Amino acid sequence: AQxxxxxxxxxxxxxxxxxxxxxxxxxxxxxxxxxxxQYPNQGLQLLLKYTTxxxxxxxxxxxxxxxxxxxxxxxxxxxxxxxxxAAEYFCAVLGNNRKLIWGLGTSLAVNP
Amino acid sequence: EAxxxxxxxxxxxxxxxxVAFWCNPISGHAxxxxxxxxxxxxxxxxxxxxNNGVVDDSQLPKDRFSAERLKGVDSTLKIQPAKLEDSAVxxxxxxxxxxxxxxxxxxxxxxxxxxxx
Numbered sequence: 181a182q183x184x185x186x187x188x189x190x191x192x193x194x195x196x197x198x199x200x201x202x203x204x205x206x207x208x209x210x211x212x213x214x215x216x217x218q219y220p221n222q223g224l225q226l227l228l229k230y231t232t233x234x235x236x237x238x239x240x241x242x243x244x245x246x247x248x249x250x251x252x253x254x255x256x257x258x259x260x261x262x263x264x265x266a267a268e269y270f271c272a273v274l275g276n277n278r279k280l281i282w283g284l285g286t287s288l289a290v291n292p
Numbered sequence: 293e294a295x296x297x298x299x300x301x302x303x304x305x306x307x308x309x310x311v312a313f314w315c316n317p318i319s320g321h322a323x324x325x326x327x328x329x330x331x332x333x334x335x336x337x338x339x340x341x342x343n344n345g346v347v348d349d350s351q352l353p354k355d356r357f358s359a360e361r362l363k364g365v366d367s368t369l370k371i372q373p374a375k376l377e378d379s380a381v382x383x384x385x386x387x388x389x390x391x392x393x394x395x396x397x398x399x400x401x402x403x404x405x406x407x408x409x
Contacts, residue, residue, distance in 0.1 A: 221402070221405075222403075223402045284334050285333070
């Protein structure tokens with residue numbers, strides 16, 4: 181069965197610092213992987229996705245993620261954090277039954 | 293294009309009362325999802341519709357929750373009677389049937405925050 185683990189429920193960075201949000205998955209088939217962002221009092225918005233092809237995926241707002249099969253990871257990064265990046269971030273994998281399997285989320289705080 | 297619309301945005305009720313949420317998906321999207329998101333957790337799929345038919349309702353507590361999508365467009369989710377543990381954000385999402393069948397991006401509405409006292 182597929183599963184998603186997000187390491188660190190809370191991450192705090194300074195404005196301008198590197199953002200690294202960790203996601204590990206388990207899947208018996210080649211995974212489709214996603215990162216969603218949820219701003220306060222808003223719904224979920226797709227940041228980026230990996231389906232096939234290039235393992236380094238670029239998304240919106242300067243975020244990117246790299247699919248590493250050997251490490252079963254799909255970590256999300258951004259070189260320089262902005263105050264507006266403060267939000268909840270969810271990693272998800274598409275399950276065998278085509279349902280999204282979600283991590284528990286990581287809350288990102290950006291300090292001035 | 294207009295996004296997924298949900299109403300109300302917030303609702304406070306007492307336990308044992310009833311409540312209903314409404315969702316209007318993106319025009320033309322055949323698939324509609326209702327999720328429950330409890331604070332500190334990821335979304336949990338409650339029910340998935342394909343047009344006006346139910347594809348998956350395996351995690352819907354059918355003794356108190358019901359959902360319908362009669363005309364294959366908008367949908368309502370009802371809780372009757374509500375319990376304290378139903379306090380959560382209820383998210384609606386929709387997706388189209390275009391593209392690879394194994395992946396259809398889901399577009400989410402803003403959610404309805406339910407507080408049960």
